[in-house]
Amino acid sequence: MGRITTMTTAGPLSIVPLTEDDISPVSELYKIAITDAFEREGLGHLQGDIQQEVESKIRMATASLNPPNSDTWFWVARIGGxxxxxISYAPCGEDIRVCTGNQLDAVGELGSLYVLPEYQGQGVGSALIAMLMVFLREQGITQFCLDSGYRRAQTRWLRKFGEPYVIVKDYWGPDSVHMVWLCTVS
Known part of the structure; x- marks a missing residue:
């Protein structure tokens, strides 16, 4: 299912499939990284939304451990153990289906890309994406989609993947923008 070892500015990095033993540290990562993302967006006061997002990611990761009943793949990046x-790959989610009028329902989604704040900007996210590209090529998959309502992430995705497939204004409320990208596996 894909494993890589590489160097980042944070040190040696290995990317491996998610295991049962990873659920606890991954749950903690989601609590930290999702809270940080909301706070950087000026949305730290939305504690219920943060909790719901964290719980949703934990459920998805846990469900992926039962391959016969799951069409989701998860990997973890490890530094120093x-x-x-x-990062995950799964059928496209509800936000993508809604934002595109179901046009991308058959395209899988790059999702759950979260990096602890102390490792952001050091190549961890890029290494996770690179590993996912290898996995998708091995599966014969030529396209994927991704979405984001976080302005900070949107800036990175615009640089990495170019113009979005669709931009939905006021999706999360006034002055919010949600973007969906349709990307070619490279």
Whole structure:
């Protein structure tokens, strides 16, 4: 299912499939990284939304451990033995289906890309994406989609993947923008 070892500015990094033993550290990563993302967006006061997002990611990761009943793959990035980040690949989610009028329902989604704040900007996310590209090529998959309502993430995705497939204004409320990208596996 894909494993890589590489160097980042944070040190040696290995990316491996998620295991049962990873659920606890991954749960903690989601609590930290999702709270940080909301706070950087000026949304730290939305504690219920933060909790719901964390719980949703934990459920998805846990469900992926039962391959016969799951169509989701999860990987973890490890630095120094600890979990520093995650990425997943799954059928496209509800936000993508809604934002595109179901046009991308058959395209899988890069999701759950979260990196602990202390490792952000050090190549961990890029290494996770690179590993996912290898996995998708091995599966014969040529396209994937991703979405984001976080302005900070949108800036990175615009640089990495170019113009989005669709931009939905006021999706999360006034002055919010949600973007969906349709990308080619490279």
């Amino acid at each position: 600890g979990v520093a980040g995650t």
